[in-house]
Amino acid sequence: MLAAMPDSAPSPLSAGGTSPRDGGDACPGTLRLHRADDGALARVRIPGGVLSADRADALLAVAGRFGDGELHLTSRGNVQLRGLDAECGGGPAELLGAAGLLPSAAHERARNIVASPLAGLDGSPPVGGWLSELDSLVCGSAAAAALSGRFLFALDSGRGDVDALGADVTLIAEGGDCLLRVGAADEVFRLPSADGPRGALLAAELFLRAARDSGAWRVKDLPDDVRTALVRAVGATAGPVVHRPRPRTAKAPAPGPVTAPDSSTPATTATTVTAISVGVPLGRLVPAQWRLLTETARRYGNELRLTPWRGIVIPGPFGPPGPSTQSAQSTQPAQSGQSGQSGRAAEALDALAAAGLITGPDSPWTGVGACIGHPGCAKSLSDVRAEAGAAVGPVGRLPVYWSGCERRCGHPHGEWIDVVVTPEGHRISHVRGEHRDPRTVVRNDPAALASAVSGARA
Numbered sequence: 001m002l003a004a005m006p007d008s009a010p011s012p013l014s015a016g017g018t019s020p021r022d023g024g025d026a027c028p029g030t031l032r033l034h035r036a037d038d039g040a041l042a043r044v045r046i047p048g049g050v051l052s053a054d055r056a057d058a059l060l061a062v063a064g065r066f067g068d069g070e071l072h073l074t075s076r077g078n079v080q081l082r083g084l085d086a087e088c089g090g091g092p093a094e095l096l097g098a099a100g101l102l103p104s105a106a107h108e109r110a111r112n113i114v115a116s117p118l119a120g121l122d123g124s125p126p127v128g129g130w131l132s133e134l135d136s137l138v139c140g141s142a143a144a145a146a147l148s149g150r151f152l153f154a155l156d157s158g159r160g161d162v163d164a165l166g167a168d169v170t171l172i173a174e175g176g177d178c179l180l181r182v183g184a185a186d187e188v189f190r191l192p193s194a195d196g197p198r199g200a201l202l203a204a205e206l207f208l209r210a211a212r213d214s215g216a217w218r219v220k221d222l223p224d225d226v227r228t229a230l231v232r233a234v235g236a237t238a239g240p241v242v243h244r245p246r247p248r249t250a251k252a253p254a255p256g257p258v259t260a261p262d263s264s265t266p267a268t269t270a271t272t273v274t275a276i277s278v279g280v281p282l283g284r285l286v287p288a289q290w291r292l293l294t295e296t297a298r299r300y301g302n303e304l305r306l307t308p309w310r311g312i313v314i315p316g317p318f319g320p321p322g323p324s325t326q327s328a329q330s331t332q333p334a335q336s337g338q339s340g341q342s343g344r345a346a347e348a349l350d351a352l353a354a355a356g357l358i359t360g361p362d363s364p365w366t367g368v369g370a371c372i373g374h375p376g377c378a379k380s381l382s383d384v385r386a387e388a389g390a391a392v393g394p395v396g397r398l399p400v401y402w403s404g405c406e407r408r409c410g411h412p413h414g415e416w417i418d419v420v421v422t423p424e425g426h427r428i429s430h431v432r433g434e435h436r437d438p439r440t441v442v443r444n445d446p447a448a449l450a451s452a453v454s455g456a457r458a
Contacts, residue, residue, distance in 0.1 A: 025217065027149025029109040030093045030102060033084060038376040039067070040084035042092055044101060045108060048115035048131040048155065049077030049306035053298040058099030060290050062092045071290055072372070073283040073310040075410045076152065077114050082376065104139040109149035111138060114165060117307040118253050119157035121274040121315055123260045125173045127155040134171075134197040143205045148217040151207075153200055164250035165308060165413050168219040169203045171196045172244075180238055182207075182231050183219035186245045189238035203234045248433050249414035252309035253277040255358045255366070257345045259321060273318040273345045275301075279358030281365040282385055283310035283410075289355050296348050309412070310369065311358070318345040364392045367399035367457070371409045380404025381421040388419075391450035396457025398430075417456045428452055 027043070028034035034041040044059065051059075059079055063069050068083030084092065096102045104111075113134060120126030134153060138144045154167035163170050163181070170181040172188065178196040179188040182203050191199050207219055210230040216222045222230065235241060258275040278293075285293070293312055297304045301315035353359040358366055371377065373384035384402040400417040403409070408420065418436070420427045425443035429436050440456075442449045 025148045027109055029149065030096055031105060031108055036082065036376055037378045038083050040086050042081045042084055044079045044081065044096060045111040046078050046306055047111050047113040047135045049117060050131065051304045051306065053294050053302050055099050055101055056294040056304055058095060058101065060287060062095050064287065066092050069287050071285045073280055073306055075308055076112060077306040077308050106145040107139045110144050110147040111135060112151060113153040113155065114162045114167065114308050115155040116157035116159050116161050117305045117313045118258060121258050121260060124157035124159055127157050127173065130155050130171060130197050134200055137197055137201045141201060141205065143208055144201065146208055147204060150217045151204065160247040161251050162308065164247040168207065169200045171200055179242060179244060181246065182234050183227060184246050185231050186243060187241050188244045189235055190240050190242050191238055199238055202237060206230060206233050252311060253307060253313055254361060255279050256349065256360055262320065270320065272320050273316060275313050275315045276318065276345050276349055277311060277313045278352050279311045279366060281358065282370050282388065289357060292352065292355050362395060364395060366395050368392060369399065369412065370402035371404055373404040377404060379407065384421060390446060391453050393450060393454045396454065398457045400453055400457055417453065419453060428456055430456060
């Protein structure tokens with residue numbers, strides 16, 4: 001069991017050495033920027049997507065002082081700043097470090113942690129303790145500094161939402177224990193909850209040792225026999241094996257109020273609005289929208305949670321539900337006089353809707369995503385964001401993601417409609433995990449393209 005293990009596995013690298021993969025890991029950070037067609041790009045890791053209002057202010061300040069002022073949410077709950085001056089030097093990192101957003105320069109690209117955004121808000125257990133401890137352990141591990149910017153940890157509250165994202169190491173809450181998953185393996189290992197973060201770090205360090213010869217970036221990139229040996233090695237230090245297939249569909253929080261049982265009245269089925277959830281069209285936030293979100297967070301729980309689905313959850317409390325509409329995320333059945341939004345939640349959501357954010361399931365932008373496209377990316381064959389906007393129509397059953405090239409940067413997981421620009425036209429296919437249905441190609445006909453996408457999502 002983990003209680004008998006050393007605090008961390010030995011580093012596979014000599015002190016001060018460099019990973020043989022360093023030359024090829026092009027994932028940007030705040031210390032190493034990526035040159036794009038619209039200027040330099042910085043990716044700021046936000047472990048678990050959790051931001052205080054003050055740190056959100058710091059991000060906006062960096063975007064305004066050094067970049068184009070906008071903030072872009074990523075599929076890992078991080079923030080990208082675009083349009084940075086190539087001569088900005090260490091200015092962004094200095095401001096971010098002063099705000100506590102860069103606790104370890106050596107680990108800044110290794111702090112890739114997603115967490116269930118509704119943990120502790122919808123009746124599921126909180127994972128904030130895991131998040132703080134794992135982030136601290138990663139930053140304190142010499143070995144973890146060699147993790148690539150693509151390696152991903154996930155902390156799942158038991159909802160299965162981030163467990164479905166295909167992380168390299170996943171912790172899943174289950175009662176007083178946790179389950180540890182390595183890659184996409186169906187077998188997980190049961191650990192005491194308190195041992196979870198240390199078990200996750202050890203699994204990552206064992207991965208680095210396993211990847212030494214192949215140079216793999218992620219668990220899925222390891223040769224089959226090496227990956228099997230890695231899972232076996234993790235299991236040798238962990239608890240009992242449990243068969244738990246990984247969920248195939250990652251379900252985003254529904255926009256609107258989030259409710260949970262009211263702990264102040266345990267003898268009743270009363271609920272309270274614990275948070276509000278909003279979607280961000282194409283993950284792009286202009287300064288006024290970011291300020292409004294930050295001000296709303298400061299007024300209530302002083303926290304924002306950026307989600308892997310390019311949305312934001314603002315914890316409350318917002319008070320008991322009002323008599324209007326039933327929350328889509330309630331954990332209890334509606335009761336007379338107890339369903340719907342609280343007055344404060346409704347007021348906040350109305351203001352956010354007026355600012356152009358997605359606050360309900362009927363928004364035509366629900367489920368629509370796209371890469372940055374042209375002109376921001378030189379590899380993109382088209383301005384896919386403009387095309388996605390032109391094709392927006394009735395809300396579809398399935399999400400759709402538009403990509404300007406075959407790389408499909410930031411694409412979702414699970415089941416979705418894939419639209420990729422190719423020299424022959426827009427290729428549309430239905431993705432189910434690793435499976436892809438026959439493809440349709442639409443050539444130079446915006447109306448036909450919008451109709452084909454709408455039909456595929458239905």
